[in-house]
Amino acid sequence: MDNVSVMEKANYEVRTNKVMPLSILSLDGKVNEDLLPDLSDDQLRELMRRMVFTRTWDQRAISLQRQGRLGFYAPVSGQEASMIGSEFALNKEDFVCPGYRDMPQIVWHGLPMYQAFLYSKGHQHGGEIPEDVNVLMPQIIIGAQIVQSAGVAMGLKKRGKKNVVITYTGDGGSSQGDFYEGMNFAGAFKLPVIFVVQNNGYAISTPSSKQTAAETIAQKGLAAGIKSVQVDGMDVLAMYKAVQDAAERGRNGEGATLIEAITYRFGPHSMSGDDPTKYRTKDEESEWVLKDPIVRFRQYLEAKDLWTEEDETKTIEEAKQTVADQIKKAESTAKMTIPGLIDSMFESTPSHLEEQKKAYLEKEGN
C-alpha cells in the first residue's frame, strides 16, 4: 500500500459551487454597467413595450377565457422578463420549442396572435405555422420539447446554419427524464440549444422543494456536461444577456447552455380551476410583486427619459385593440370540420379513413 497516496475526501467527492443568479437591474431600477448588454435606446424601449403589451394581452386573455371565448389558457403575468427578454435575444431564423405557457415567445417570434387564440380554442389552423416562422406549437407533454430541440438543433447543424434552438420548460419539467435526455444529447453531439428553465417555484401546486433535492436546477446541466447558469428571471436585461451569451456560444459551435431563470407567476397555473391560495401564502406573493419585472425596468427607463406614462398608456391601448381585433379574426374563422381533421392525419388519406370521411360528409348533406 506504500504507493497509494493519502487522499482527502474533498478530492473525490463531486461538488457544485455556491451560485448567485446573474442580475443586472436592481429592484429600484439601477443597473450594473459592467454587465449591461449592448442595447440601443430603441431596443430598450421595444423590450418595455413588449412586456407591457404582453401583460395587457394576458389580462385580456384571462377575461376572454372567463367569457368562454378561449379554451385552455396559462397566465404569464410575472414571467414577462424571462419570456420577452429571452426571445428578444434571438434572430428570426433561430428556432423556438415552447412549453405550454410559452405562447408570448412564439407570438413575438412571428406566430400571428389570432392563431394562438385559435389554438387555444382547439382549431387546427392555430398550429398552421407560417412558412417563415421558426417555431413549434406549445408542447403539452412536459419535456417532449426538450428532446425535440436537440433534433432540430442537430438538423440546423447538419445544414451548416448558424442558428440556435431555444426551448422552455419549468421547474417541474426539470424532473422529467426527457429534460436530462435532451441536455445529454445536446452535450454529446455539441448542439446549439439553449435550455431555459423558468423556475417559478411551483409545478401547478408542487413547490420546487418537493421537486428536487438539488440545490439549483442550473446544476442539473453539469451532469450533461453543458454550460449552466442561473439568472434573475425577473430582470429582463439579465435574461437578455444570458440568452445572448448562450446564442453566441451556440453559433460559434461551442454547444448548449442551460439557463435557470428564477421567476414567479403572479396568477394561477391555468384558468382551469387552479387556486394558488391553496399552496402559496399572501406574504410570499407580495414579496414577489416587489420584484415585478415591468416596475423595475420602468424605473430604469424613466430615469433615462426613455419611457413615459404616455408611452405606457399608448401601449396598453394598442394591446387592447390588437387583442380585440385578433380574437375577432379568430372567432370569424370558419369552424374546423371532421373531414378536414381526417385529411390532416396522413399525406394521402388511406381508404379506411376515406370511408369514415364519406360517412361524415353524407351526414352533413342531410
Add this chain to the structure above:
Amino acid sequence: MAQMTMIEAIKDAMRVELERDENVLLFGEDVGHVGGVFRATEGLQKQFGEDRVFDTPLAESGIGGLALGLGIQGFRPIAEIQFIGFIFEVMDSIAAQASRMRYRSGGKYNSPITFRTPFGGGVHAPELHTDSLEGLMMQTPGIKVVVPSNPYDAKGLLISAIRDNDPVFFMEHLKLYRSFRGEVPEGEYTVPIGKANVVREGSDVTIITYGAMVHTSLKAAEELEKQGVQAEVIDLRTLMPLDIETIVESVKKTNRAIVVQEAQKTSGAAAEIMAQINEKAILHLEAPVIRVAAPDTVVAFGQIEKEWLPNEKKVIAGVNQVINF
C-alpha cells in the same frame, strides 16, 4: 438475382436509400460503429460516414426526439430501437408526437420517420425483447404499421417506409432475420404499404396472418391439404393501413376465416380484422371468424416460450374448428 436473408435485405434497403437521398439519416444505439446488435446496419457507417450513420447515447426517448427534430428540418430519419420492449421509453415520441406532427402544424411539418425495431418470439431472447406490440400502434392515429415476412417484401417495404412522408413503425421478426434466404432484386424497388399478398390460394378457408406466422400458416396449409382442406393464406404485410379489400374478397370466396397472430389474443390486430370482416362480409360467412393467438399474459420468455406461441398444430385446430362448425 441475389439470394439474401431478411436482415441482408433490410440492410440493402437502407443502403439503397442512403445512397439515393442525402436527407436519409440512420441512427440508434450501437448502429454506427459495430453495425447494430444484429448487424442490420453493418458497414453502413463506413460507407456513408459518421455524419449520416451514427450511434446515439443510450436513451430511447432521446432517439425519438432527435428523429422528430430532424424530421422538422427536412431530414428523413431511420431510427432504430434496439428491441421492441424499449419502445415504451419512446412511446411519447411515436404515439403523441410523430403521429400528430402533420395535424399540429397544419401540414408545415411532418414526421417522415421510420422507426425500425426487432420483435418476435422463438429465438429465446430475454424478457421484454420479443413482444408483439403492433396492436398498440394500430390504435394510434397517424402511424403506419408494417410487418414483413420475407426478404423480398422486407426490402421493398422498408424502401417504401423510408420514402413515406408519415411515420412508419417497421417491425422486423427476429426469427426471420436469418432463418432462410430468398430472391431479392438489386437496387431499388418498392412493395407498397397497405397492400396484402395472397401467398397461397385455396377455396375452403382463409388464414389471415402476418410476420413469422405466415410461415407457420403455410406449413399448416400444406398439412390441411392432405386432409382435403384447401386453405388460402393472406400475408397482410401492412397492418395500418389494413388491406381489407383483399381480406373481404377472399372471405367471399371461402366463406370461412381464421386470423393467426403471435400477439396476445385480446384487442390488437386480429380483433380489428374480425371486426372489419363482421362489418363488410358477415353474410358471406358460414362460421364465426376465430383467432389463433397467444394467451393474454406477459410474453413467456425462455422455458415455456414454445408452448406459449401459436404453432402449426394450433392453426390446424383453428381451421378445423371453423370447417366443422
